[in-house]
Amino acid sequence: MAEIVSAGRFRKSPYYFSTIAEGAETLLTYNRMLIPRGYGDREAEYWRLLNGVSMWDVAAQRQVQLKGPDAARLAQVLCTRDLSAQEVNQGKYVAVCDHNGVLINDPIALKIDEDCYWLSIGNSDIWFWARCVAGERGLNVTVSEPDVSPLAVQGPKAEDVVAALFGDWVRKLKYFWFGDAEIEGIPLKVARSGWSKQGGFELYLMEGTKGDRLWQIVREAGKPFGIGPGYPNPSERTESGLLNFGTDTDETTNPFEVRLEKFVDLGVEDDVIGIKALQRIKANGVKRHQLGIMLGDVEENEDQSIWLDILKHGKKVGHMTHKAWSYRLKRMIGYALVSVEVRAGETVEVVRDSGRVEGTLVTLPFRV
Template sequence: MFSVFPTARLRPSPFYESAVAEGMTAASIYNRMIMPTSYGDPAAEYWRLINGVSQWDVGVERQVQLKGPDAGKLAQILSPRDLSKCQVGQGKYVPLCNHRGTIINDPILLKLDEDLYWLSIADSDVWFWASAIAAERGLDVQISEPDVSPMALQGPMAEDVVAHVMGDWVRGLKYFWFKETEIEGIPVAVQRSGWSKQGGFEIYLKDGTQGTRLWNIFKEAGQPWGIGPGAPATAERTESGLVSVGGDTDDMTNPFEVRLGKYVDLDVADDVVGIQALRRIKAEGIKRHQLGLVLDGGIPEPLGFRREDIRLEGEIIGMMTNCVWSPRIHANIGYALVSVDAKVGQTVEVMRDKGPVSATLVELPFL
């Protein structure tokens, strides 16, 4: 049984009651909301994602809405990625940076109209950031948090389930593209996306009163494919090399250090926040990079509440930012944010609570 103490500072998503009914046993706090992280059987949740279809309450992925004549201009000012060719119905992964070039969030930008955008954010206050930048630049744009909450269907069979509910047109959606539509009168946007590499969709619910009903529509439709609950908290995200901004980054990390440089276009306009710092960082050369770690030992030992130092030949060269037992690799694996002098194939020491543990630096993704 999962218990929570209500407070005006902590919000449930429209799918919260469904998550509780599914047997939620653990949760985390994300964007001041309750994010389910387990339903009591981590092994089943992991293999369901790898082999079948998993249903996630990810309503914590809040939308920051930009609406008005300058919405597109603000979107570009916030983004070091060139958005000039972004079309209505298209989404793009965007690493938002501050003026120092430090990555502060990595939302999916959705262009709903020429004057309407959503930033589907990770865990930080982008609403405040966007509002401050818009005011400082004197832009004609309204910034709000709309009544929009994503639910995810992830796994190799997710497409079959979504097509069963929505129709075969969803099979033609390109990655990050979306379509606004209805499901039994419930307004949604359907996007091919999600925080896994197993394939899937996010269903953006646009009426928070319909969360339980929408959940049950997909739950019932997914029965022939063995659908069950899950969360973006399995080893799959680490195996697949997905970056968690705020978890795998610190207050100095730039996109180039964590394999996100391909989403930075250095020739965007000078008024884009952080672009001039990013140009300097690129010109001067990257000082750190992100590699994988395979740790010695055959007992699952996840990361605790802190990052752990990594030593090479007795010197600290960086830190391990996450660690999890991989059922497919049969080892503890994690990410290293380390000096560029550290190379794939080298043996390092991770300074764990129980003492130093040997590990090998490897390329990402693991699988």
């Protein structure tokens, strides 16, 4: 078998050595940083997230910092959601599009101060985009990547763990809001957020050299609650209907096609990048939509390619963008990006490497 070697420059997470000590079996590169992808027992990690509390190294969820007198202007130009009423210490889920209305990232925009924003991004070089836009518009703002590395604490017992660390004030945080904290002199921002529907927090570490110490502090505080290591769980995120930018989107996907319409404000100023194109797309009618798909006779351990063709009466109507085994439904599920002429409840065929398999389209999230 040929050896695959990365030619790019990648970095270790501040939590890297802790995750290796925990037994991380697989690592992937994300935003040019190594991120754990499992600790040897996928099902146990899944149920820990659903029933208890799990801690994740998500340092690869990098921050694009916009700082300067025109930071708010740049943040709005980049984001198709109206940010005018956003307050300091508030985050908002946003769609960042190109001039054609194509989704190029779906970060959380965190307002750090009146002259400072962070875009907590998915896997992409969106900081290049922000820097180029700032230069092209002549804005007085510096675009950089600060020393900030999130650690997620997720699951129904996550609030108890984080409250044990920082106090009961964290229980009052609304979703996507955050506050400043410090533990053993380690500076943090504590946000109620995370890439699961089980509830939880993200601890934005602001001193990378303290990553392993923070991991141990959280690990110790979580022991009474049965905390253990995990990672952004593909089974739970699929069941919950969470979008994964880059996996569930292609080079033509607009926000309306992947259920982000409520995060797009078509009435924002015309200089917001992509807003004119999105107005046209909305007026002309969206051509594709995202549904769930439940496959027939497919085993848990079958490893097939993603972005598989979906057929209806032998005609291609879209793609299955990813798959995951559902431990609650006991079957393979995934997302379908298909023509709006195809609806939930209909039966389709998915063209796999080993042949066609029947699937049923359903609305998202899955009923589990």
